[in-house]
Amino acid sequence: xxxxxxxxxxxxxxxxxxxxxxxxxxxxxxxxxxxxxxxxxxxxxxxxxxxxxxxxxxxxxxxxxxxxxxxxxxxxxxxxxxxxxxxxxxxxxxxxxxxxxxxxxxxxxxxxxxxxxxxxxxxxxxxxxxxxxxxxxxxxxxxxxxxxxxxxxxxxxxxxxxxxxxxxxxxxxxxxxxxxxxxxxxxxxxxxxxxxxxxxxxxxxxxxxxxxxxxxxxxxxxxxxxxxxxxxxxxxxxxxxxxxxxxxxxxxxxxxxxxxxxxxxxx
Amino acid sequence: xxxxxxxxxxxxxxxxxxxxxxxxxxxxxxxxxxxxxxxxxxxxxxxxxxxxxxxxxxxxxxxxxxxxxxxxxxxxxxxxxxxxxxxxxxxxxxxxxxxxxxxxxxxxxxxxxxxxxxxxxxxxxxxxxxxxxxxxxxxxxxxxxxxxxxxxxxxxxxxxxxxxxxxxxxxxxxxxxxxxxxxxxxxxxxxxxxxxxxxxxxxxxxxxxxxxxxxxxxxxxxxxxxxxxxxxxxxxxxxxxxxxxxxxxxxxxxxxxxxxxxxxxxxxxxxxxxxxxxxxxxxxxxxxxxxxxxxxxxxxxxxxxxxxxxxxxxxxxxxxxxxxxxxxxxxxxxxxxxxxxxxxxxxxxxxxxxxxxxxxxxxxxxxxx
Numbered sequence: 115x116x117x118x119x120x121x122x123x124x125x126x127x128x129x130x131x132x133x134x135x136x137x138x139x140x141x142x143x144x145x146x147x148x149x150x151x152x153x154x155x156x157x158x159x160x161x162x163x164x165x166x167x168x169x170x171x172x173x174x175x176x177x178x179x180x181x182x183x184x185x186x187x188x189x190x191x192x193x194x195x196x197x198x199x200x201x202x203x204x205x206x207x208x209x210x211x212x213x214x215x216x217x218x219x220x221x222x223x224x225x226x227x228x229x230x231x232x233x234x235x236x237x238x239x240x241x242x243x244x245x246x247x248x249x250x251x252x253x254x255x256x257x258x259x260x261x262x263x264x265x266x267x268x269x270x271x272x273x274x275x276x277x278x279x280x281x282x283x284x285x286x287x288x289x290x291x292x293x294x295x296x297x298x299x300x301x302x303x304x305x306x307x308x309x310x311x312x313x314x315x316x317x318x319x320x321x322x323x324x325x326x327x328x329x330x331x332x333x334x335x336x337x338x339x340x341x342x343x344x345x346x347x348x349x350x351x352x353x354x355x356x357x358x359x360x361x362x363x364x365x366x367x368x369x370x371x372x373x374x375x376x377x378x379x380x381x
Numbered sequence: 382x383x384x385x386x387x388x389x390x391x392x393x394x395x396x397x398x399x400x401x402x403x404x405x406x407x408x409x410x411x412x413x414x415x416x417x418x419x420x421x422x423x424x425x426x427x428x429x430x431x432x433x434x435x436x437x438x439x440x441x442x443x444x445x446x447x448x449x450x451x452x453x454x455x456x457x458x459x460x461x462x463x464x465x466x467x468x469x470x471x472x473x474x475x476x477x478x479x480x481x482x483x484x485x486x487x488x489x490x491x492x493x494x495x496x497x498x499x500x501x502x503x504x505x506x507x508x509x510x511x512x513x514x515x516x517x518x519x520x521x522x523x524x525x526x527x528x529x530x531x532x533x534x535x536x537x538x539x540x541x542x543x544x545x546x547x548x549x550x551x552x553x554x555x556x557x558x559x560x561x562x563x564x565x566x567x568x569x570x571x572x573x574x575x576x577x578x579x580x581x582x583x584x585x586x587x588x589x590x591x592x593x594x595x596x597x598x599x600x601x602x603x604x605x606x607x608x609x610x611x612x613x614x615x616x617x618x619x620x621x622x623x624x625x626x627x628x629x630x631x632x633x634x635x636x637x638x639x640x641x642x643x644x645x646x647x648x649x650x651x652x653x654x655x656x657x658x659x660x661x662x663x664x665x666x667x668x669x670x671x672x673x674x675x676x677x678x679x680x681x682x683x684x685x686x687x688x689x690x691x692x693x694x695x696x697x698x699x700x701x702x703x704x705x706x707x708x709x710x711x712x713x714x715x716x717x718x719x720x721x722x723x724x725x726x727x728x729x730x731x732x733x734x735x736x737x738x739x740x741x742x743x744x745x746x747x748x749x750x
Contacts, residue, residue: 286470
């Protein structure tokens with residue numbers, strides 16, 4: 115009996131934390147989404163969301179988040195694979211992760227410098243004979259910088275999954291006649307799928323609501339749901355619409371989580 | 382020896398960096414259809430030999446031949462050899478059927494043939510009806526059987542078994558020993574079995590290679606190796622034994638524990654320093670008057686089947702005796718053995734010399750008859 119009381123007592127701080135910082139904000143967001151700009155209770159925000167502008171924005175967000183996730187995955191998987199086979203793999207991993215400790219804003223400004231009209235990238239292009247061009251404020255620079263920022267988060271879970279892989283399984287596959295590619299396709303990849311899934315989660319979900327980069331790097335040419343929320347709250351002061359977009363964002367994220375965490379099998 | 386060996390090692394060396402070689406000029410031949418065992422303590426190089434045959438690692442020098450053709454650089458997936466791994470190495474994301482069918486799928490076997498083959502392989506290892514089970518839910522013994530089924534379904538020329546029974550409990554291990562031996566007889570596939578368990582080796586093998594420190598110490602049938610160990614290591618490693626320093630006075634006469642005994646060995650130099658082996662079960666406890674040697678009982682352990690008695694003679698040699706008779710500690714008893722029970726070993730004799738000497742007096746005996 116006493117044990118149970120104690121346990122509940124210890125649970126209290128965590129329960130409070132979750133109520134105050136997770137459940138209450140979500141409820142507030144949902145609550146605000148039902149008020150129009152004049153503070154009247156209505157469903158106009160939801161009606162507005164299903165207009166071409168916002169649906170286009172949702173599609174945009176999806177598309178960029180998808181691009182960023184896929185490109186990160188394509189770069190991160192081989193990198194993680196090579197890392198597990200190097201001698202000082204923990205050191206290499208650390209070196210790859212270190213940039214993620216630097217403030218996001220700082221990195222964004224650094225890229226503005228690099229991609230600017232007289233930046234390092236353009237000077238290189240000129241030197242190479244291709245000639246300078248507009249790099250900043252393009253889709254390319256947006257995706258490039260986003261991928262750069264998210265890659266460590268994709269590498270980590272994949273690296274861990276590859277590192278945990280029992281090497282005798284690879285010998286067994288080879289022993290049974292599998293070529294290197296077949297071994298990858300039939301054994302390595304399926305067994306590291308969980309790592310890939312969590313990597314995609316930690317990249318796709320934040321990428322969906324990216325807003326600072328869209329302004330700094332993409333020059334507001336790319337309008338995602340994240341940008342829209344920011345605009346609604348800070349510029350238009352339409353909290354109701356901002357909250358409505360947030361509600362949809364939350365629904366999409368939950369949906370994505372559910373999709374990527376379908377049952378896992380034993381080790 | 383007319384049969385062509387299926388696997389042949391010619392002076393194979395394996396060395397990592399500048400460490401002492403893992404395998405030191407190992408040469409042997411393996412004949413088709415037999416059950417071979419590589420036996421030795423951990424670190425003796427037995428698993429390295431297996432990995433070389435499987436193709437998971439390459440020899441530093443020397444040739445490895447498969448049916449007369451050099452296969453040093455043939456990758457593992459191109460060799461008609463399958464392995465049963467110590468940790469089974471079953472694919473956790475696949476069910477039993479898919480694990481067994483893994484090799485067949487790579488060979489693009491037709492669905493109907495595959496079903497039949499998987500079914501047959503599973504029935505060989507007594508796992509009928511387990512096709513749709515997940516690996517995670519199986520016991521050690523069942524995983525073991527799946528691993529064996531996964532190897533035999535490919536109909537390889539050789540199956541390599543890397544201490545496959547070491548993770549099983551004693552009872553299951555005994556049962557699997559029978560099953561493996563039986564399976565090998567039925568299939569007629571060459572089995573190469575690696576173990577550090579000498580009982581397992583003696584029970585299952587047609588032929589045993591005893592390894593130590595990267596060298597083959599002795600090869601032969603279980604009987605040969607048990608009855609005529611070539612040196613102290615083999616005698617000590619295979620079964621319990623009493624190894625005593627002795628002097629070979631002349632052919633058929635050896636001196637130890639301060640007495641001279643008749644024996645059946647010959648071909649040594651007169652008064653050569655040797656070691657003799659007498660197996661604990663070959664000695665009989667008798668009265669002081671009837672004993673070949675006199676000893677004092679030091680300790681006694683009840684082992685179930687027999688008592689294990691440790692004694693010491695007057696020359697301070699320790700003797701281990703197995704007997705169904707109980708004795709008293711401190712008691713003086715006699716130990717009786719016959720000339721056939723004494724096996725004389727020369728110090729540092731190579732296997733070739735040993736065989737030559739045995740062959741030489743084998744002929745003598747035949748001539749005498």
